[in-house]
Amino acid sequence: MPSRPMPAEIETHLAEALPRLVELRQDLHRNPEIGFKEVRTAGIVAERLRELGLEVSEGIGGTGVVGTLRSGTGNRVIGFRADMDALAMQEATGLPHASEIANMMHGCGHDGHTTMLLGAAEMLARNPVFSGTIHFIFQPAEEGLGGAPAMMRDGLFERFPVDAVYGLHNKPNLPEGSFNVAIGAMLAAADTFTVAFGGQGGHGGSGAHLSIDPTLAAAQFVTNLQAIVGRNVSPFDQGVISVGHISGGNYDAPNVIPSRVVVRGTVRSFSPATRDLLERRLNQVARAAADAFGTTLDVTYERLFPSLHNPPEATGRIVSALRDRFGAERVDDKATPGTGAEDFAYMLEQSTGCFFFLGAGNGPALHSDRYDFNDNILADGVRYWVTIAQEELAA
Template sequence: MTSRPFPAAMEATLSEILPALRETRQDLHRHPEIGFKEVRTAAIVAGRLRELGLEVAEGIGGTGVVGTLRAGNGNRAIGFRADMDALAMTEATGLPHASTVPDMMHGCGHDGHTTMLLGAAEVLARSPEFSGTIHFIFQPAEEGLGGAPAMMRDGLFERFPVDAVYGLHNKPNLPEGSFNVTPGAMLAAADIYTVAFGGQGGHGGSGPHLSIDPTLAASQFVMNLQAIVGRNISPFDQGVISVGHIGGGNYNAPNVIPSRVVVRGTTRSFQPQTRDLIERRLNEVARAAADAFGTTLEVVYDRMFPSLHNPADTTARISQALRSRFGGERVNDRVTPGMGAEDFAYMLEQSTGCFFFLGSGDGPALHSDRYDFNDKLIGDGVRYWMTIALEELGE
């Protein structure tokens, strides 16, 4: 398939600004900020958008920024979203632009996402070959803290109504420069559970029979959790239940039966009914273990992110637009769904649109201390946004 060229003025602008975009990305990487504390990052974003002549709103959902670009007389409005936050982890890349902030790093590429959307804002502001409105949404706190719902509670879509909203995330170990999506469920719902068993501590050597041992209840609970996936969820569906933390007693007192044991973990699912089933059965399995050994029980089940579902019609249309611009070999619209989670799912619950992965080639995985965003993706990331603008709002 022969690819359809972008307007010459847009390509000229992109070529001109690419070196500066790489510098911006590496500057953001040097100065990571975790969720709801993206003060410096948000100020850079807001300042740059103002320089481009966009209408700018700050402090949405904490540190979120929205820049609005209008052109022509079209009455459609679309949203482009990028996340800004880093992770609380120590970088081990040894790169010249490595993090200068202790125990923080851009280990997921949000520095690249922010940069690519800033680049798109500049190209589209300087070459507005579309008719309508684009809201550039720079979101805080994607990494588990709920930045998307925070912006929405702050009136994001009431203040900046959209007909569709779009997202993009880089993905290591997919072909470099490829665009990857699937209609329907693409990323999982992610929840966190905390289960506490309470008993009566005692001497583990001379008087275990005088105690009510919560370690037995916790152990049975952990072993029986996997039966939920194996025996309650259809083999044609998917679910994950994992234990990430078990805490009880004192390391320096191995002969003491603790009075309390806490088990924490995560669950993943794609379908709402499966999510409901996992929560219900987890509570039942915990209650059965507590009753069996006479312990008290506390269960907290926090629903964190919904499953990300791409609407079939919009996904097909944007996939075809990307094929037209980049060639069919660069677009995979049947990528395997993943058990990762993404709070852009909240936005797709309120609007149509879709969410793509941009393949970054071989390299360390997301959230690795050796990960670094692939700067070769910046140009095509900007072109992704250009493609959607031209598709949705016309040339």
Template structure:
């Protein structure tokens, strides 16, 4: 990327950092982004955009047509929601909303896409249309699905759509993406075992013991990945919660135990196998213990599967910005999930990771109480978006 463009982008950092910290101080959970979406819309209008609000409840879209001939259209998407985590950074811009914080950097994502919108509005040297998509509720509350169901790509047609996420574990200024599966489908499951309960001291032999049953089930689930999934396929099943009985009555055998967790996979075939075997193990073991089982398997999203052509564009855009030596085109698979996967099912596109290093309070990584987005990385994100637009829709010669 030419030095003139980089200088213009870097000049936006103080303003974008202030916006980012304001959003960080006022985090909102998914489908509750009242203030955040209003702030985004306000900034875009102040910079001369026509803005559409309320798409999928709190989604915001602004569009920009370049000053060169061209009919292609692309979407650039960021997420705006926070997480239910109590912040422990002690920073001046720390969360003022108790129990909620921007622990995944969506405040930074929003600021970077706003910066790209502003820069391109002032320098629309491309042919075609860019739709800037600000999505609510990425963190498991269905924001992408809601926007698509509300006609996102009917109202704002695109030939390709791109997403970007920060990674504090990657070195500052680096980028990584890969064609094909890149991130896992994230499912949530809950199994409820029911038995008679009983007196754990006087008459355990007269009870059906759901406590021992759940222990056997948790162990048996480990055989799903080990023995039902091919060794060349990747899958994860983890237990995140076990509830039953009362610490106030530890001599009472509970009549109900509830186990919940997550499952991750990259193909629908593996996903189907995990759900089927989980149900079989739960019902089979329950029957052998004289108990019953109820299984809920919630498919929250699909695997992020990048399209080859758009991944090539994304990697080239990153290389033009950072240099080819800072771009990894074959990073390891990530078992984390992303609902951008649904947008990739609807339209061709690619999802990119950007290293922000361990600046500020980011050293413990995403989804931790001490995370904070590294503001020094904001120009890199803006520059990446501008570079994607140039690769897709043309622009100044590099």
């Protein structure tokens, strides 16, 4: 059972504010904006933070916003981060608040994350139950475009230094209102590769023997890729290599051997050593396939997000605080690491802190065209942030 109830004044204020938060969340959902184009969203965030009396800085890393709230005499500083961007996909929910923008939707719940953090800013500005400084970090472009490193290149932690930084993401198909974290490795490093095999096209029927066929090299490469993890990565470690795109030739010319075939895919890992190994072996396998069939080879390997690791001390402290507030049965600190990626990992490379999942209950998965953020968890998201503020900045 919980042993540390939420301050009564915050619960009262939260009950009054909740209908407004739902309205805001659904407004953001109707008006999604993709990475680095979150102009309207960032404007709403900045306006609401100013109305609460926070110091507001805009345009950090493109469209990022930071609001700073100080209370009491404490000199410890923490950061709370939420992401703001939507996905480039067409929504199929049919909801009254469905996206009004073609081929854009909040398919990952960043509308909810932004709303929960704004709600927490309101609760803590009106009820300062902490002593110290909080930087509320609203980040653009989490969905694969590098919004976190963009903010950091723009001086995020030099301009707004923190002793620790915290994140939160909703997760469908975890019990509604539960909290889920892995201590240590929680989410994978994510990389992208593009491999192009070049040959000499020809007639697939009468002149195949005169061609240099890049389709053979590509086929061998794709097949042999799957041996890398099984024969090079320890069974006590993890790695994933998947091909997501193959292109070559013309659909309307199936009798023509193409002169170029492109293979693209994703690579996931947890440890830096395994990440290095997978990149090295992928290049070797590509080279071997090209040499076997006499093609040219062009490999581009792009490291996107690092692996997200939750530091034991900081994470354990927040686990204890959440259990005191919500009850031990609602807080799981032994989550199975997942091979999804999250660019909050860049922030945890520069600072201690932690990243939790908040259960959203049963429903369509993240990035589904039928997904919608569960408004029933908005209040618990706000309580999460208030709990961390009280734990890390005890008044």
